[in-house]
Amino acid sequence: MNKTLLIIKREYFSRVKKKSFLIMTFLVPMLIIGMYALIFALSMNGGDNNPTVEVIDESGIFQKGFDNNKSVNFEISELSLTEAKKKVINNEDAFVLYIPKDINTGGSIEMFAQKKAGLSVISTIERQLNDQMRIKLLKDAGINSETLDKIKPSLSVVSKELTIEGEKDSSSGAAMAVGFAAAILIYMSLFIYGIQVMRGIIEEKTSRIIEVVISSVKPFQLMMGKIIGIGFVGLTQFLLWIVLSASLMTLATTILFKDKVEQVRSEMPMNKQVEAVSTNGPGMDIVNAVQTVQWTYILPVFIIFFFGGYMLYSALFAAVGSAVESDTETQQFMLPITLPLLFTYIMSFSFIVNNPDSSLSFWLSIIPFTSPIAMMVRLPFGVPNWELALSIFLLIGGFIFTTWVASRIYRVGILMYGKKVSFKELGKWFMYKE
Amino acid sequence: MLSIRNIVKQYANHRALDNVSIEVEKGSIFGLLGPNGAGKTSLIRIINQITAPDYGEIFLNGEKLNPSHISTIGYLPEERGLYKKMEIGEQMLYLAQLKGLSKSDAIARIKLWFEKMEIQSWWNKKVEDLSKGMQQKVQFIATVVHDPKLIILDEPFSGFDPVNAQLITNEILELNSKGATIIFSTHRMESVEQLCDSIALIHKSKKILDGKVKDIRNLYRNNSYHIAFTGSITTPTDQIFSINNEKVEDGITHLTIQINPNYSVNDLLNFLIPQVQITELSEIIPSMNDIFIQNVKN
Numbered sequence: 001m002n003k004t005l006l007i008i009k010r011e012y013f014s015r016v017k018k019k020s021f022l023i024m025t026f027l028v029p030m031l032i033i034g035m036y037a038l039i040f041a042l043s044m045n046g047g048d049n050n051p052t053v054e055v056i057d058e059s060g061i062f063q064k065g066f067d068n069n070k071s072v073n074f075e076i077s078e079l080s081l082t083e084a085k086k087k088v089i090n091n092e093d094a095f096v097l098y099i100p101k102d103i104n105t106g107g108s109i110e111m112f113a114q115k116k117a118g119l120s121v122i123s124t125i126e127r128q129l130n131d132q133m134r135i136k137l138l139k140d141a142g143i144n145s146e147t148l149d150k151i152k153p154s155l156s157v158v159s160k161e162l163t164i165e166g167e168k169d170s171s172s173g174a175a176m177a178v179g180f181a182a183a184i185l186i187y188m189s190l191f192i193y194g195i196q197v198m199r200g201i202i203e204e205k206t207s208r209i210i211e212v213v214i215s216s217v218k219p220f221q222l223m224m225g226k227i228i229g230i231g232f233v234g235l236t237q238f239l240l241w242i243v244l245s246a247s248l249m250t251l252a253t254t255i256l257f258k259d260k261v262e263q264v265r266s267e268m269p270m271n272k273q274v275e276a277v278s279t280n281g282p283g284m285d286i287v288n289a290v291q292t293v294q295w296t297y298i299l300p301v302f303i304i305f306f307f308g309g310y311m312l313y314s315a316l317f318a319a320v321g322s323a324v325e326s327d328t329e330t331q332q333f334m335l336p337i338t339l340p341l342l343f344t345y346i347m348s349f350s351f352i353v354n355n356p357d358s359s360l361s362f363w364l365s366i367i368p369f370t371s372p373i374a375m376m377v378r379l380p381f382g383v384p385n386w387e388l389a390l391s392i393f394l395l396i397g398g399f400i401f402t403t404w405v406a407s408r409i410y411r412v413g414i415l416m417y418g419k420k421v422s423f424k425e426l427g428k429w430f431m432y433k434e
Numbered sequence: 435m436l437s438i439r440n441i442v443k444q445y446a447n448h449r450a451l452d453n454v455s456i457e458v459e460k461g462s463i464f465g466l467l468g469p470n471g472a473g474k475t476s477l478i479r480i481i482n483q484i485t486a487p488d489y490g491e492i493f494l495n496g497e498k499l500n501p502s503h504i505s506t507i508g509y510l511p512e513e514r515g516l517y518k519k520m521e522i523g524e525q526m527l528y529l530a531q532l533k534g535l536s537k538s539d540a541i542a543r544i545k546l547w548f549e550k551m552e553i554q555s556w557w558n559k560k561v562e563d564l565s566k567g568m569q570q571k572v573q574f575i576a577t578v579v580h581d582p583k584l585i586i587l588d589e590p591f592s593g594f595d596p597v598n599a600q601l602i603t604n605e606i607l608e609l610n611s612k613g614a615t616i617i618f619s620t621h622r623m624e625s626v627e628q629l630c631d632s633i634a635l636i637h638k639s640k641k642i643l644d645g646k647v648k649d650i651r652n653l654y655r656n657n658s659y660h661i662a663f664t665g666s667i668t669t670p671t672d673q674i675f676s677i678n679n680e681k682v683e684d685g686i687t688h689l690t691i692q693i694n695p696n697y698s699v700n701d702l703l704n705f706l707i708p709q710v711q712i713t714e715l716s717e718i719i720p721s722m723n724d725i726f727i728q729n730v731k732n
Contacts, residue, residue, distance in 0.1 A: 006531055014520065208515030212576065215482040215509040216532035415484070417513065428446050433488065 004221045004228075011200070011229025016236060025237055029244035033252060051121055053095040053111075056084055059103045065132040072124045088112045097125065175294070175380040180349070182302045183376035185238075187345050190309055190372070193234045194317035194337070198330065200226055201321030201414070210414045219411040224403070227314045231307060238306070242299075301379060301388070308395035309372025312402050313337060319406035322413030323421045323429075333423075344370040348377040356381035366391050368398025405430065435460035435615045436481070436584060441490035443476050450476040451487070452639040458617060458632070460495075463610055465630035465647075466619040467722075469730050472636045474619045475512060478588055481617075482509050494584065505534035508582030512589045512619070514573050516561045522572055523557035526579065533580040540579070547575045551601075567598050574602055578609060585609065588619045603629070623723035633722070637730055647722065654725050657693040658718040659702070662686050665710035674705050686713060 015021055054077035057063055066074035077084060077096070084096045092114045100107040109129065111117060138148060201223075204210045213222055320333040344364060352361045356378050364374035365383070371391045375383065412429035413421075436458040443451040450473045458464045468474045479485045481492060483499065492499040494506070517525055523544065530540035548554045551571050561569060570593065578585060587606070591599045606629070610616050618630060626633060627647065634644035643650065658678070664686055671677065674697050679690035687710075693702055699715075706712060720728075 003532055006528065010528055014517075203518075207518055208511075208513045209517055211484070211511035211513055212509070212515075212529065212573075213532065214484050215507070215511070216504055216529070216534075219484075415479075432446070433486075 003217045004225045007217065007222055007225025008229040008232070011226050012232050015196070015230065015233045021233070021237070025240045026244070029241055029248055032241075032245050033248045036249065037252060051093070051095050051113075051117065053097050053121075053125065054079070054084060054087075055097045055099070056081055057099045058101045059099050061103065061136055062099060062129065062132050065135075066128055069124065072121050085112060088114060095121075175298075178298055179376055179378075179380035180353075182298065182379075183345075183348055183373045186302070186306050186309055186372050186376055187341060189234055189238075189306060190313050190341060193230050193310055194314045196230050196233075197227055197314040198317040198321035199327070200230065201318055201410075202324060202326065202330075205322070205414055205417075206325055214414070219414060220407045223315075223318050223407055223410050227311060227318060227403075230314070231310050234310060235303070235307065238303075298379065302376065304392055305372040305375055305395070308368075308392065308399060312368055312372075312395065312399040313341070315399065315402040315406035319409040319413070319426070322410040323416075323426060325417070329421075333426075340369045341373070344373045348373055352377045362387070366394060368395045371395055408432070435462075435495060436617075437493040438477070438481070439491050439493070441477065441480060441487045441492070443473070443480065443485070444488050449639050451480075451636075453490075454636065454639075454641045455490075456634045456641060456644060458615060460615055461610070461613060462631040463606075463616045463618065463629050465626045465633035466617055466636065467621065467623075467626065467633055467726060468636035469621065473639045474636055475588060477636070478509070478511075478586055478617075478619060481586060482507060505580060506583045508577040508580065508585045510573060510577040510585075510587045510590055512592070516569060516572060516576075518562040519560060521558050521560055522564070525561065526572070526576060529576045530579045535580050543579050543581070544575070547579055551575065566593065567595055570594055570598060570602075574605065578605075582614065584615050584617070586617045586619075589621075590618065591620070591622060591625060621726075623721065623726055626722050635726065635729055642729055643725075650725060651719050651722070654720045654728070655717065656720070657695075658720075659691055659693065659699070660714070660716050660718055661689050661691065661702075661706070661712065662714035663689075663706065663710040663712045667706070667709050669709070671705075674701055690718065 050073055052073040052075055054075050055062065055066065056077050056079065063076060066076075068074055079087065081098055084098070088094045088096055094113065095117060096112040098110045098112065100109070103109065111122075111125070135148060139145065204213070217225075316337050320330055320337070323333065324330050347360075347364060347370075351358075352364065352374055355361055361374065361378060364370045365378050366387065372395070375388070375391055408430045409426055412432055413426075419425075436456075438454065438456040438458075441451050441454045442449070454473070454477060456466075466474050466477070476485070480487050481499070483501065483504065494503050497503070520528075526544045527537070527540050530544060531537060535543070545554075548556070553568070553571060556564070556568070556572075561572070564572070574590075577587070585606075590602060590606075594602065603625075606616060618626070620626065630647055632644070632646050633650065635642050645653075659675075666687070673694070675691040675693045677689055677691050679688075681688050691702075693699065703712075703715075
C-alpha cells in the first residue's frame with residue numbers, strides 16, 4: 001500500500017477515535033442549537049418583565065396617544081405627582097412619567113423610578129412623545145387630521161442584484177450571517193487544526209519516533225501525510241456538525257411549531273398551509289432566513305477555502321513544529337503565522353463588510369494568505385465567478401509554495417535536537433541541499 | 435555487501451564526513467566506532483537514505499543505493515522512541531507496513547516475534563504503560579520485523595539493563611548466523627571485541643583506521659609483556675627492557691614491561707632465568723579500548 005496513504009490513515013484514525021473528538025463533535029451542534037433556541041425564545045415573548053410606566057399628563061396632550069409595545073406598557077394615572085412619587089419610593093418596579101402643564105412652552109418631562117430605565121425603554125418613550133407632539137404641532141399649524149393620515153411615508157430600500165440571469169433579492173441577512181460565520185469558522189479552524197499539525201510533529205520529535213519513521217519514508221511524505229490526515233479530521237468534524245445541526249434544527253422546529261401547524265391545518269385549505277406556516281408567527285423569520293441561504297453554493301466554496309487555507313497555513317505550522325522541541329518554544333515563530341490571519345480577520349469585519357467591492361477588499365480576497373477569510377466575508381455580497389476561480393487558483397499555488405518552503409525546513413528540523421533555533425538558522429536549513 | 439565510497443557530507447560550516455570509504459563484508463558483524471560527533475550518525479543516516487551525501491556513492495549488493503533498498507535495511511537509531519499513545523500491536527503493524535510488508539504478512543511476523551520475546555499479552559497495551567526496558571524490546575522488534583538483510587544498530591545497548599542487553603545480543607547473533615549483515619555503531623569497546631569481526635574508526639569526520647579486529651589488535655602490539663616471578667633481579671635491565679609497572683603481591687613480583695627493539699622474548703628469558711623463578715609470562719595485546727583512545731588522542 002502507498003506509504004503516504006498509510007500515514008494519512010494513522011493520523012486520521014488516531015485522532016477521530018479520541019474521546020475529545022467525539023465530545024467536540026457533539027457539543028458544538030448542541031451549543032449552536034442552544035443559541036438558536038435562545039434567540040427563538042427571546043423573539044417569541046419579547047421578554048416578560050417589561051416595565052409599566054404610569055403617565056401623569058397635566059398637559060392633556062398625550063392622554064390616549066400611547067401605544068403599548070414590546071418594550072413598554074403605558075398606563076394613564078390619576079394620581080397627583082406627590083402621591084406618585086410616594087408610590088415610587090415604596091415600589092421598586094414602579095416607573096412614573098411626569099408631563100407638566102407648560103410642556104408647550106419649554107417645561108421638561110421627567111421620569112421617576114428607583115432604578116434607571118433601560119435605553120430601549122427611554123427611546124421608545126421619547127419616540128412616542130415626539131411623534132405625538134409633532135402631530136399636535138402640525139394640527140396647531142392648521143393641517144387637519146385627514147391630510148395628516150395621508151402623509152405618512154413608509155419608504156425602505158430593497159436591494160436587487162442584477163445579473164444576466166435576471167434579478168434576485170440580495171438583501172438576505174441570513175446569507176451575510178452565514179458568510180461571517182464561515183469566515184470566523186475558517187479563522188478558528190486554521191489555528192485549531194494548524195496547531196494540531198504542529199503538536200503532532202513536536203510529539204514525534206520529542207518521543208524520538210521520527211528517525212525510525214523517516215528511515216522508511218521520505219520526510220516530505222510524513223509531513224504531507226500528517227497535514228492531509230488532520231485536514232480530513234477537520235472536514236469530518238465540519239460535516240458531522242452540519243449534519244447534526246441540521247437534523248437537530250429540523251427536530252426542534254417541528255416540536256416548536258407543532259401547535260401552530262395543527263392550528264393552521266384546521267383553519268385553512270391544504271395548499272395554503274405551508275405558506276401560512278412559514279410566513280406566520282414570531283421565530284418563523286429565522287427559519288425562513290436559514291432556508292433562503294444558497295447552501296449548495298456556500299458549502300462547496302467554504303470547503304474549498306477551508307481546505308486550501310488549512311493546507312497553506314498548516315505547512316507553516318509544520319515547519320515551526322519541526323524546528324522546536326516544546327510548545328513553549330513555538331512563540332517566536334508563531335508571530336509571522338498569526339499576524340496575517342489576525343490582520344485579515346480585523347480587516348474583514350471592519351473594512352470588507354462595509355466596502356465589499358473596493359479594490360482593497362478585492363486584493364484581500366485574492367491573495368492566498370488572506371483569501372480564505374476575506375473571501376467568505378465577501379461571498380454574500382456577490383463575487384464574480386472569475387474572481388472566485390482566480391482566488392482558488394492562487395490559493396492552490398500558495399499552498400504548493402508554503403509546502404515547498406516548509407518541507408525544506410522540516411527535513412532538517414526534525415533531526416535537530418537540543419539546539420536553540422533562530423530565524424537565521426531556519427534560513428540556513430532552507431538553503432541546505434538534499 | 436555494503437560498499438561506501440568516498441562519501442563527503444558538508445553542513446553549512448562544518449564537514450561531517452570527509453572522503454570516507456568503508457567495505458562491509460556480507461554476513462559479518464561490523465563495528466562503526468568513533469567518539470561523539472565524529473560523523474557516525476551522519477554516515478548511518480546516509481546509508482538509510484535519510485540524507486544524501488554531497489559526494490560519493492554507496493552500493494548495496496552491487497546496486498547503487500536506491501529507495502527500493504529501504505525494505506532490506508533495518509535501522510535502530512540512537513535517538514529512538516515510539517508513539518506513546520498508540521497501542522503496541524497497532525504501532526508495530528504501522529511501522530512494519532511502512533517498511534513495505536503487506537498487512538497479513540506483518541501481523542504474522544509480529545506475532546512470531548512477540549512469541550519469541552514472550553510479550554504476546556502486550557498487543558493492546560499503550561506504549562506509555564510500558565517500562566523503558568519493555569519499550570526497548572518493542573523497538574528492537576520494529577527494527578528486525580521485516581527480516582532485513584542489513585541491520586544497522588546505533589548505540590543499541592545504551593539504556594539497556596544487563597539482562598535485556600544479553601537478550602538482544604543473543605538475538606543479534608542469531609540473526610547474523612541466519613545470514614544478516616550487522617553494523618554496530620558504539621563506543622562500548624568490550625561489546626566490539628565480543629561481537630565484531632571488523633571495524634572502522636571514524637574521528638573528526640575522517641576514517642582513520644579499519645580492518646579485522648584481530649589484525650588491528652596484532653598491528654598495535656608493542657612488545658609489552660606481563661611477567662610474574664619470585665626472587666629479585668640484581669643486574670640492570672635497561673638494555674633489554676623498560677619497566678612500565680611493578681607491584682609485589684604475596685612475594686610474587688608482577689611486572690609490566692616493554693622489550694626494547696632488537697631484543698626478543700628469548701633474550702628476555704635468557705636474561706631472567708639465571709636470576710629469578712618465573713611463574714608467568716604473557717604478551718599484552720592492546721584492547722580495542724586502548725587502540726581507540728590511542729588513535730583519538732593523537
